[in-house]
Amino acid sequence: MVLNMVDVEPIKFFMLAIALSVTRLTAVMTAMPVFGTEVFGGAIAKNVVMLALSMVLIPMILPNVPHELPFLTLFPLMIKEGLVGMIIGFLGGFLFYVVQGVGSIIDTQRGASIGSLIDPATGSEVSIFGDFLTKILITMFFVSSGFMGFLTIIYNSYTVWPVMSIFPNMDKAFLDYFLAFMNDFFELILSFGGPIVFTLFLAEFGLGMITRFAPQLNVFFLAMPIKSVLAVFFLILYMTFLTTFFQKHLPDSHKASFFISHFLSGSSLQE
Numbered sequence: 001m002v003l004n005m006v007d008v009e010p011i012k013f014f015m016l017a018i019a020l021s022v023t024r025l026t027a028v029m030t031a032m033p034v035f036g037t038e039v040f041g042g043a044i045a046k047n048v049v050m051l052a053l054s055m056v057l058i059p060m061i062l063p064n065v066p067h068e069l070p071f072l073t074l075f076p077l078m079i080k081e082g083l084v085g086m087i088i089g090f091l092g093g094f095l096f097y098v099v100q101g102v103g104s105i106i107d108t109q110r111g112a113s114i115g116s117l118i119d120p121a122t123g124s125e126v127s128i129f130g131d132f133l134t135k136i137l138i139t140m141f142f143v144s145s146g147f148m149g150f151l152t153i154i155y156n157s158y159t160v161w162p163v164m165s166i167f168p169n170m171d172k173a174f175l176d177y178f179l180a181f182m183n184d185f186f187e188l189i190l191s192f193g194g195p196i197v198f199t200l201f202l203a204e205f206g207l208g209m210i211t212r213f214a215p216q217l218n219v220f221f222l223a224m225p226i227k228s229v230l231a232v233f234f235l236i237l238y239m240t241f242l243t244t245f246f247q248k249h250l251p252d253s254h255k256a257s258f259f260i261s262h263f264l265s266g267s268s269l270q271e
Contacts, residue, residue: 013067021158028085061158095188099192105193109201136242137246140243203223
């Protein structure tokens, strides 16, 4: 009996398309604090989610992938896909980085930066306030339309900067927008954490005046509990503003979408 040999070429072609589609998603989910391994319950579950999300892209990528793709062409494409994913992940996760930065500033100001802990979502060391605010933001990210909007941005990026395009059109507008984006990044940190930090500064000033006029009091042992109580008290008052602030800037994915649609376009390798 003659055994029919299985044609492996379509399988290789399909696996190549999966590899090209999952690379960008992997970089995005690595750069986003909300997509940590512990959030999914382990690396296997996270890889399954990434593979499932990338399967949606196969019909879009498959027609553009050549049957013969040499390694010298494939390797730069994989590097480019990883860099694009990191850019999208940073743009999508900038609010999480803002929140972590504000939490670190508050904890440093109240003298509790030594009490940092390990964030199970990212595996990195974060401040106590930063971890608390990040958990609130992650909850709002999934409860609101933030996750669906972010998926839309990822999928649209494959249309604007296709897999088989290797160079973007990075002109002066790209640099101007990137600098404006970084300006917004630090502006959000100041506008978000400024009131609490200013309150803690006033408390520090008041304690300094007490030390000046009543040197027999050991203000050092009073500073941290007083500033901690003030920080928690103002955070409670601040909570209504926080929810509005998060809701306003979570869909701020339109900025990232603008960035993608205007600056992430390239020249195809097939041209």
